[in-house]
Amino acid sequence: MFCPKCGEEIKDGSKFCKHCGTQIKSKTAGDKPPKPVQSSSGDDRNKKIIIGVLIAAIVILAIVFVGFGTGLFNNASPNAKGAGQVQSAPAQNSNAPSSASVSLNSFPVSEAPALAQAIKDANGNFPINFKSVSLSKAQCLYILTKSISEISDGHPDAKISVGDPSYAPHPSGRDASQTIQRANYVDMSKRFSSWIESNNAIPNYVGIYTGGVSDISPARMLDICVSILIEYGNTHNLPASINV
Incomplete structure (x- = not known):
């Protein structure tokens, strides 16, 4: 049998736990030890993981916003575009001088x-x-x-x-x-x-x-x-x- 308080194994029929001294009420031989109380260390570890993920996400978003704000991503090579994307043609300057040749006949x-x-x-x-x-x-x-x-x-x-x-x-x-x-x-x-x-x-x-x-x-x-x-x-x- 097992102590209902500390969970240690003791002899069947014992009136007191030899480990913690708790008085043992009569139980059947097939009783299982009580489920140990879960430590709070696991919860703390999960919280730290979640906080770490949130901080990493915030840092990544900040880098992306700064990159677009400063034009860091505007000089990407046209070859980096996806196959289904179409690159827009550069705007033409209507005030640019004509490059057509001229002749005395026309x-x-x-x-x-x-x-x-x-x-x-x-x-x-x-x-x-x-x-x-x-x-x-x-x-x-x-x-x-x-x-x-x-x-x-x-x-x-x-x-x-x-x-x-x-x-x-x-x-x-x-x-x-x-x-x-x-x-x-x-x-x-x-x-x-x-x-x-x-x-x-x-x-x-x-x-x-x-x-x-x-x-x-x-x-x-x-x-x-x-x-x-x-x-x-x-x-x-x-x-x-x-x-x-």
Whole structure:
């Protein structure tokens, strides 16, 4: 038999437990010892395991949030994507300059603003190396004046056959400072480009329909067209007037 208190084995019929001294009530020989009280050490160990798992999960989540917040995971190789995922195409910059080549036989009017900027950046040095062509001062004058005419007539996508006009042998004009309205500079551009087409040469000057205002030299006409087309390239509208 077994002691009901400490669970130790004692002789059958014993009145007291020789181990703990507890009085033994009469029991049958087949009685089993009482179930020992479970120690609390097992519960403490389980609690520690649970706490450890929670701490590890919090640390992992913190690393993930910091990684996404700092862009750590944004530079992953495209090869790391799953087979069913489709990588999005990079966004295109609508303000990026066109990389299309140009030719003297078919110069796009849409390239005139970029050419005007190239002329301004060249600080009066010619020829201008623009994309796939080299342009003389006379060719630039024709392209810019013709482009202003085409844009004014509603043909911003037109193409120009440039040719090889000669520059004015004796350019004249006093080039006084003034403000030229859109209707006037468009008319000047049309007359200037028409003269080039008819004579394969740059006119010595271009007249302006303003009383008491001097005629304009080819050099000043180039400056006027450069300013007009740079502003057009930024706003997609011909300016209401231009100061020269």
